[in-house]
Amino acid sequence: MIQVLFVCLGNICRSPMAEAVFRHKVKQAGLEGVIVVDSAGTGDWHTGERPHHGTRKILDQYGIDHQSLRARQVKSQDFEQFTYIIAMDDSNVRNLQSFAPDRDKQNAEVRKLLEFAPSRGVRDVPDPYYTGNFQEVYEMVEESCDRLLAYIREAQGI
Template sequence: MIKVLFVCLGNICRSPMAEAVFRHKVKQAGLADLIEVDSAGTGDWHTGERPHEGTRRILKHNGVDDSGIRARQVRKLDFEHCRYIIAMDKSNVNDLTRWTPAEHQAEVKKLLDFVPKHNGGDVPDPYYTGNFQEVYDMVDEGCDRLLAYIREKEQV
């Protein structure tokens, strides 16, 4: 099983949006039996909560299911079990790098590293900006490109 973990700060806006969108794309591609998708936050403030209302609204508008998604914090086991850990911004990458055990196998990248027109930038946090549509568009394209990358790299 290829495990992909999306990470943001609180795990209620960006990373659960990416989890839902990527899971939707994986299912559409017929790869749900090969790719497992999850999300987590670097912080623990929202543990157990559903995604932010703005995230749920934009996902519903785009026909993407968010059922079963609950906020949680990144765990040490994530570094052992996940092949790809995909962060939403540089701050998330810095936290993940600090916490990464020396023997980890996960590839840690930012989602927009896969989108040339965004030049590896950060996905803005709609918790502060309120711009869920802009974030959805970035996440949607990033997930398309990430899935293509994984399919090529993993030969699936």
């Protein structure tokens, strides 16, 4: 089983959006039994909450299910359980290190989402919690998730 974890700061805007979009793409590709998708935040402020209303609104606009999503915090076991941990920005990558177990217990490949959309010319997905630009973030996430799925399919031979 291939497991993908999307990570942002609070797990109410970017990472649940990426989780929902990627899960939708996995389902469309007929890979639900092969790829498992989740999301988490490096902070614990929103644990148990649904995604931000802006995230829910944009996902609804594109017909992407988000009903089961609830915020949670990253835990050290995630580095053992997940095949890929996909962070939204450099700060998330740095914060992830505080959760990481010893190297010999890490199975996850940690990457940033926009590594899969280099033509965008930016390295970090901006946080719409502060910018309010959920449409721009959706477009970044959507394009990157297409390419991430292609990367995983090639890397895993599926």
